[in-house]
Each structure stands twice: as structure tokens, then as C-alpha cells.
Amino acid sequence: MKIVKFGGTSVGSSQSIRHILDILQQKHSSGENFIVISSAMKGVTNLLTDLAYAASEGNDFKSGLSEIEQKHFTVIKEMIEVRNQNPVFTQIKLYINEIEDLLQGVYSLRELSSQSKDFILSYGEKCSTFLLSQIAKQYFPKSLFVDTSALIKTDSNFGNARVDTPKTEKLIQEFVSSHKDNILFATGFIASNENNRITTLGRGGSDYTAAIFGAALDVEEIELWSDVDGMLTADPRVVKKAFPLSELSYTEAMELSYFGAKVIYPPAMIPAFRKKIPILLRNTFNPGFKGTRIQQTIEKNPYPIRGISSINSISLINVTGSGMVGKIGFSGKLFSLLAREQINVILITQSSSEHSITFAIEPKDVQKARELFKTEFELELETNKLNPPTIEEHLCVLAIVGENMKQTPGISGQLFHALGRNGINIHAIAQGSSEYNISVIIKRKNISKALNAVHDIFFTQLTKTLHVFSVGTGNIGATLLRQIQKQSNFLRENNDIEVKIAGIANSRKMTINEEGIDLNHWQEVLENGEKADLDEFVNRIKLLNLSNCVFIDNSASPQPGKYYKELFESNISVVTCNKIANSSSYQEYKTLKDTARRRGVDFFYETNVGAGLPIIRTLKDLMTSGDRIIKIEAILSGTISYIFNNFKGDVSFYEIVKKAQELGYTEPDPRDDLSGKDFMRKVMILARDAGYSIEENEVELGAILPENCTRASSVEDFYTELKKSDSYFNEIKEKAEKENKVIRYIGELENGKASVKLKLIDNSHPFYNLTGSDNIISFTTERYKHNPLVVKGPGAGAEVTAAGVFADLINVGAN
DSSP states (O other), X not given: OEEEEEOXXXXXXXXXXXXXXXXXXXXXXXXXXXXXEEOOXXXXXXXXXXXXXXXXXXXXXXXXXXXXXXXXXXXHHHHSOHHHHHHHXXXXXXXXXXXXXXXXXXXXXTOOOHHXXXXXXXXXXXXXXXXXXXXXXXXXXXXXXXXXXXTOBBOSOTTSOXXXXXXXXXXXXXXHHHTTTXXXXXXXXXXXXXXXXXXEOOTTXXXXXXXXXXXXXXXXXXXXXXXXXXXXXXXXXXXTTOOBXXXXXXXXXXXXXXXXXXXXXXXXXXXXXXXXXXXXXXETTOTTSOOEEEESSOOOOSSSOSEEEEEXXXXXXXEEOGGGTTOXXXXXXXXXXXXXXXXXXXXXXXXXXXXXXXXXXXXXXXXXHHHHHHHHTHHHXXXXXXXXXXXXXXXXXXXXXXXXXXXXXXXXXXXXXXHHHTTOOOSEEEXXXXXXXXXXXXXXXXXXXXXXXXXXXXXXXXXEEEEEEEEOOSHHHHHHHHHHHHHHHHIIXXXXXXXXXXXXXXXXXXXXXXXXXXXXXXXXXXXXXXXOOHHHHXXXXXXXXXXXXXXXXXXXXXXXXXXXXXXXXXXXXXXXXXXXXXXXXXXXXXXXHHHHHHHTOOEEOTHHHHTTSOHHHHHHHHXXXXXXXXXXXXXXXXXXXXXXXXOOTTOOHHHHHHHHHHTTOSOSSTHHHHTOHHHHHHHHHHHHXXXXXXXXXXXXXXXXXXXXXXXXXXXXXXXXXXXXXXXXXXXXXXXXXXXXXXXXXXXXXXXXXXXXXXXXXXXXXXXXXXXXXXXXXXXXXXXXXXXXXEEEEEOOSHHHHHXXXXXXXXXXXXX
């Protein structure tokens, strides 16, 4: 024998009922015996509740009642043969008339008692189950409708009645025994008290009905069919990567259900747990999927936790005062009073000093709890032994659940790291000695980000999602997007990272899509976006409040840098190839670094110095590992490197500069490169990262060009003056050749002093053999004193710079 319960979505339409019939026919043909429990049609219970309250307030209820009638009549017309329809129409109409009479009574009295409400709500299950039994009778002639209010006996706690288990089990056993030849279709949710007054079993009561029947009959298993593939690791509406769990223990299922997982009603598991009857959670619309099996013993879970759940709206009450310290029975009195007033306490935590108790309740109970505390502890409040309770609202509970947590060290640390990394403050923490559950209370506005961040950290076989917002679509920005699109599959398969471009902006347009922008068509999407407004762009990033957010600045504008601190404060990491922010005042640089460190986010800017070369990372690794920097020498301009590497033989300096511009190595005005200022800023950033509080005016900048060239009024005039200055440059070249040396424009950092100037170096220097437009840097340290550590390679170009930004982005993902 099996109990098969179908939820409101499953019986909500003709199409969904056809799925039920397919499931039942398959069971019947395979020789299974079953009893069907049915919920009300989807939305009917809520509508009946609304109508009952409308009637009690003197408002119209008839239009809503017509809607319920029409919902059922439509299914009759579509699912029952015409010759059999009339008796079904008649019974449904009788039920509707009875509801109308009840609502009319409520309307006349302007009063809705809990008893009346239960009576009205019971018709949802009566209508749907009767209708389902009559449809099934066409396929299973011995189908029989059962009103379970005659079989399930409860107390008179209307709305959430407590079952009299011995009496109920006896009635169910006798009824089923006397109807062995029938296929029973029984109403869920409803019962009756000793006076045969209708009661209901509370939220999710149809699950409870299925479990009550299952326990009474010692069935093989209880199947609960709904519209989801069983219990998932998290709410799939919030966590897109949530996946179904194949099995759960009773304890895990109860914990997850208690903390908001709505697939099963927690009390429903108690009768099954008592009799050790497995519960199967199945999907009516995907019957081929095995769903989730809840049972006593389960296989070892490969993950540290089983799932994540949440209660999305709670309030926190904090009681403090010296009168609590060492006072026996204070907690008992407090919680007894709350229980007396039917105030459900969701979570409790107490300091070891006994000076404070914090507990969570539903927001609707806050005022009642406040008044209760004021009344019952009046003397303690007047004598200042207790402080007035403080109340925090707009909160929610996030809980991680799993039997494996007891055997796995570091679970709490991972949870707190995931939340802290995303800027989510914890207001209270609770963990039972069983270690099956760790619950934290956080701001309700952060629940989506928290669920996704925590899911990523514990289910490591899934990809971690980085939500990226990219500013700048020039050569580097466009190349980066192409590289991400090309490498996305590799990252997913080898690094467990999914890069989701959630926003793109340039100086003209911007677009945001939290589900991700298709990188095959990003130009078209951006072109059809809205007018660019960087302030609005950043505000929307903050409002979306997504987990693992990264802001990428691929622009050459000073504007994005103004938002870095604001982004850090919102726990958003920044990756940038734009060196303007880091080369502004030292105070601004330090503020950005300190803010990122304080907020626990990343600020990566490898490409500020050497495009794709690992220069900043190398410096950081040397210092972190305890090495002492003695001297740094560097050539950090691909343009200047190319010019001096090729300024030899008969070629003039004018010809080399002209050729460099033709090859695209220089800016439109070559003086922007040859001034050395960009190079100097790179050296300054290196000096700051090496621990020196240095300003731009403290870097000694040696000139490459004579004064007549720098003062030229136009690019054309510059080239004229450059040609006139051939003798100046030839003199330097001849001197170098005479001494068997080469000309290099070298940045240097030693003893806290930074400089960038022309130097003549011999073949003992690591920069002597530099060719092309390569960059090079030499680290002389305590460990690399006699043979410096040298990093060399391309220091310019969209491909290598974008690759450097990409590498920084992946390092954010690794963190």
C-alpha cells in the first residue's frame, strides 16, 4: 500500500489532472495499491480566505465565489464525458451554495470566527477531491470519494488542530478495511473535533493528512507529488544553480522545512518518522525524475552540508539586564509567557554571561510581545534590573543543514567567510549541540546575495558565478569581452568559475542584465541600451546586490576611479587597467587600498604597470614571503623601449619616432609617450606597492626630449624641431657606441627614492639585450641579491593588457 498525495498545482487544471491520471494508471497497471490524498485546486484556499475576510468586513464575495465555481466547472466540461457530467455539476453546485450560505452568515454578523473560517476553507478540498474522484472513476470504476473530516479526529484548536492519533488511526484502519476493493480519493487538510465540527490541520495540512493515513496503515511509502523535482539544495527561484537532492534523513528534511523549504510541511514527517515510513517528494509534471527520498538511514553525503533554507521575514528581540544574571527560571518564565500568548519563537541565542537573551519571532507578533514584556516584567523594568527590549526588524534567517556538519571542521568559518566577503552582517547566530543546523540572522535585503554566496561556497562541484560589470569598450574592453566569451567553457570545466557579464557601459551607452549579457551580441545589446550615466550605472549595481560582484574599469577616463571607494564599501571588488586612481595622491591610493582590505574585497590592477606581465603580483609575493626589496629597475614603456632598442647605426632619432608612430606604438602626439610621465606614474605605483608613501612630484623625471621639441605648438612642428635636434640625439648615441653601451630609459627605486631617466648601460646589465617593444623589470632583493629576479615580455597591446585584466578577474574568482 502507498499513499499518493497531489498538491494544489497538480489538481489545478485539466492539463495537470491528465498528468495525475497517467501516474495513477501506471501504478494500477503495475499492481500497486494506493490511496489518493488531494489538496484544493491551486489558489482556491487563498481565494476562500480572502472571501471570508471580505464578508466579515461587509464587502462583496459573490464574484470570487463565481470564479471558484467556474474553475471547477471548466474541468468538469473538459475531463468528464457529457453523459456523466450532470451529477458532478450538481454536487459541486451544492458545495458552492453551502459556501455562499456560510459567507452570507459571516457577512450578516460581520464576524469571522476561527471555526467558521475552517468550515469555509474545508470546501476547497471537498470540491477538488470529489471532482478528481469522479474523473478517475472513468478509468478506475471503484474510485470512492472520502471526506476525511469523519476519519481524522482533533482537538478544537481551529486553524491548526492537534490530531488525536489513537482514535484517528482506529477510524482510518476500520474504514479502509471495510473498503478494500475501492480506490480511495480522500480530502487533505480537513478533520473534525469530538463534536464533529470541521477543523483544519494548518499550513501544508494535506501533507499531514497523507502522513496520518500512512502511519495508520503502516504503508510501504508516502508519495507527495507537487510541481518541483523534490527538495533542492536551495530555493531555485533565488539560487539558479540549486539542484535536487536524491535523499535526506528525517532530521535534515525537518530542519530544512522548518527554515522555509516549502516542499514539505514539517509536522507531516512526524507520523512517518515514528513508523520509519519513507517519504518520496515527486514532480507531477516530471514523473520520470526520481525526486527526493526522505528516510531513516541514508548514504554518506559527498558535500559538507545538505541544503540551505531561509525564513524571509522575522523580527529580533533582544532582552538585556543585570536582573537576568544567575536568576534561575527567568528564561523559562519568558518563553512560557510567549507560548501562552501563541507567539512562536523561531530561534533563540543567549550570551554565556546570562546578561542577554535574543530570540526571533514573526513580525506580526512583535507588538504583542512588546506589550507582554512590559506588563509581566513591570517591576524589573522600573528597578532597572531589565532594560526595555530592543527590536530589530526587516530581518531574515538563513540556515545551513546537514548531518555531515558534525564531522566536518570549519563549516562555520566557511559560512561566515562567504557572508563577510559579500558584505553581509550577521545579527545573531544559533547552533544546536547536534550540529545539524547553523542559523544566522541577516538583513532581509541581503537574502538573495547570501543564499547564492553560501551555495557557491559549499557546493564546490558547481561553478562559482562572478557577476561582472565592465566599463570601457575600446580596444582593451572589447578584447577582454571576446577573451571571456572564448574562454568561458574552459573556465567552467577547469576552474569552476562562470563569468557572467551583468553590465556593460561606455561613454555613450550602458546596459544591465543580472541574468547575463550574451557576449556573442554585446555590441548590439549595448547600442540598444540607454544613455550612459556612470552614477546611475553604479547605483544599479549596488541595488541589484548580487553575490560575488566585480567592477572592471577598462577606460582611460578619470570618472570611474571616483566610484572605487563606494564600490568597495558595497563589497564589490574592482579590477582595473586604468592607472589614474592609483597614481593620484598617495592619500587617495591608501584610502582605496585600506577600504578594499577592510571590506574584504579585491582591488587588482596588475595591468597598471606592465600590461599582462606579472609585475605587481611578483612584488607582492616577494614582500609577503618576507623578502626585502633592495632595488627595482624597470623599463615600463613599450613605446620608449621600441625607440631606444632601434636607435642605432645610421638611423636618426626622428626616423625612429616617425616609424613608431606609423606602427601604432605611440599616441597621436608622440610627446605624450616621450615626456615619460606615464612611465613615471607606473614607477610611482610600484614604489607605493613596495611600501613607500611617495607623491608624483617626488619622482625624479629625466627628460628625453630637448626643450625646443616639448614646446612645439603642434605635432607637425614637433617633428620639425625633432629633425633639427638630430645632433643632440646623435651625440648621445655616439657616446654609447664609443663606450660599448646602449641607451635605455630606466625607472629606478632604491632606498625610497624613485627616478626615471636616460642611462647608458653595458652588457653586464640585464636590460642590455632588450629588443622590440618589450618591457622588463629587475628585482634586487635579499634573496636575489647577486642575480636579480627579472620579468620580461610584451608591455603593451590590447591582447596582452586584456589578458592581464582577465587574469586579475580569475584571481577574484579564486578568492
